[in-house]
Amino acid sequence: MQYDTVREVDPEIADALEREVDRQREGLQMIASENHVSRAVMEAQSSALTNKYAEGYPGKRYYAGCEHADRVEELAISRAKELWGADHVNVQPHSGSQANMGVYLAVLDPSDKILSLDLTHGGHLSHGHPANFAGQLFEVEQYEVDPETGYIDYEGLAAQADEFDPDMIVSGYSAYPREVEWERVQEVAEDTGAYHMADIAHITGLVAAGVHGSPVGIADFVTGSTHKTIRSGRGGIIMCEEEYADDIDSAVFPGAQGGPLMHNVAGKAVGFEEALSSEFEEYATRVVENAKTLGEVLQEHGFSLVSGGTDTHLLLVDLRDSHPDTTGGDAEDALEDAGIVLNANTVPGETRSAFNPSGIRAGTPAITTRGFGEEEMQSVGDAIARVVEHHDDETVRNEIREEIRALCDAHPLYDE
Numbered sequence: 001m002q003y004d005t006v007r008e009v010d011p012e013i014a015d016a017l018e019r020e021v022d023r024q025r026e027g028l029q030m031i032a033s034e035n036h037v038s039r040a041v042m043e044a045q046s047s048a049l050t051n052k053y054a055e056g057y058p059g060k061r062y063y064a065g066c067e068h069a070d071r072v073e074e075l076a077i078s079r080a081k082e083l084w085g086a087d088h089v090n091v092q093p094h095s096g097s098q099a100n101m102g103v104y105l106a107v108l109d110p111s112d113k114i115l116s117l118d119l120t121h122g123g124h125l126s127h128g129h130p131a132n133f134a135g136q137l138f139e140v141e142q143y144e145v146d147p148e149t150g151y152i153d154y155e156g157l158a159a160q161a162d163e164f165d166p167d168m169i170v171s172g173y174s175a176y177p178r179e180v181e182w183e184r185v186q187e188v189a190e191d192t193g194a195y196h197m198a199d200i201a202h203i204t205g206l207v208a209a210g211v212h213g214s215p216v217g218i219a220d221f222v223t224g225s226t227h228k229t230i231r232s233g234r235g236g237i238i239m240c241e242e243e244y245a246d247d248i249d250s251a252v253f254p255g256a257q258g259g260p261l262m263h264n265v266a267g268k269a270v271g272f273e274e275a276l277s278s279e280f281e282e283y284a285t286r287v288v289e290n291a292k293t294l295g296e297v298l299q300e301h302g303f304s305l306v307s308g309g310t311d312t313h314l315l316l317v318d319l320r321d322s323h324p325d326t327t328g329g330d331a332e333d334a335l336e337d338a339g340i341v342l343n344a345n346t347v348p349g350e351t352r353s354a355f356n357p358s359g360i361r362a363g364t365p366a367i368t369t370r371g372f373g374e375e376e377m378q379s380v381g382d383a384i385a386r387v388v389e390h391h392d393d394e395t396v397r398n399e400i401r402e403e404i405r406a407l408c409d410a411h412p413l414y415d416e
């Protein structure tokens with residue numbers, strides 16, 4: 001058995017991996033669901049646990065040799081309990097979508113009814129889009145944000161729930177810049193006898209740090225991704241009260257998955273340990289401050305923000321008011337060329353298409369990890385405004401790329 005490096009075994013992949021590190025280093029990663037994990041998290045994720053089969057749960061495995069896997073999973077669980085204050089935690093979902101699948105399989109039957117936020121209003125595919133298993137397996141209706149304010153229309157949700165009589169209401173979103181009022185959704189769920197699943201995929205880190213209200217102890221189930229604002233190993237997580245523990249655990253394994261990705265569970269454990277520090281609280285606070293500052297800078301440049309601002313790590317810019325002839329796709333392409341990576345996004349009341357929508361979504365988790373603060377937000381906001389304004393102008397894009405490169409060099413990533 002040889003233990004060669006990727007470079008020795010497979011230079012093509014080694015090249016791509018190196019270029020990816022350079023790409024992340026030399027540009028601003030502003031996709032709201034992304035972050036830069038620590039070297040410690042990466043080391044755990046690339047550990048020998050990738051070799052281990054550990055079907056089952058700590059102390060109840062179907063395979064021998066699981067003592068270290070058990071230790072890793074127990075630590076991941078106990079740290080998650082401390083971070084989010086949950087009774088029961090399952091850290092095995094391979095992703096946030098798998099976590100949602102686990103919850104649906106635990107308490108719903110095929111053709112049961114789900115009420116969730118429309119994808120173009122900020123929802124997620126796994127909440128019941130027709131192209132997703134959830135949309136194919138269940139009967140789904142969708143609620144919306146108030147077209148005037150951009151906030152969740154809680155009264156509309158209540159009226160719709162009354163009419164539709166759902167078995168499950170889903171809250172928690174992918175492109176919603178405002179604080180979610182979990183109690184209001186829970187009230188609706190209780191009134192209609194539905195379960196309430198709060199999917200905090202994007203805001204796991206904000207909730208853990210207390211800079212966004214927590215649905216734990218309010219909603220029946222809380223799900224999330226573990227690689228977004230919480231900045232840990234890639235995957236998913238489910239939290240619930242003890243009464244649902246067995247149903248959730250058996251829905252994840254053997255219901256939806258086989259063996260857990262124990263190397264990723266190790267990455268989750270390490271990231272959770274980091275998130276228990278006071279530095280992480282400061283980080284999460286700065287993520288939100290940075291998003292607010294960036295929003296203000298963009299507004300000064302005439303951009304229009306859905307809901308008029310943000311309480312979270314993300315901004316949703318509706319380009320239709322300020323740049324009616326520029327699509328989200330135009331902006332995304334020009335910004336990427338200038339070293340600012342974010343995504344075109346649908347906006348409430350979308351008049352274009354999902355492939356080339358009218359908005360862009362920008363997030364501050366990754367650039368805040370790099371150490372960006374208020375001053376850099378001013379520069380980033382100015383740069384975004386200039387590129388969008390002159391998206392056809394190569395000279396502008398080249399100029400901005402140089403500026404961004406200098407900002408990045410001043411805040412190195414994965415140095416040495």
Ligand SMILES: *Cc1c(COP(=O)(O)O)cnc(C)c1O
Pocket residue numbers: 033095096097098123124126172173174199200201202225235236
């Ligand atoms: C990102 C996200 C997910 C799913 O995440 P994956 O880990 O990519 O499967 C689920 N729900 C919401 C609201 C999300 O934003």
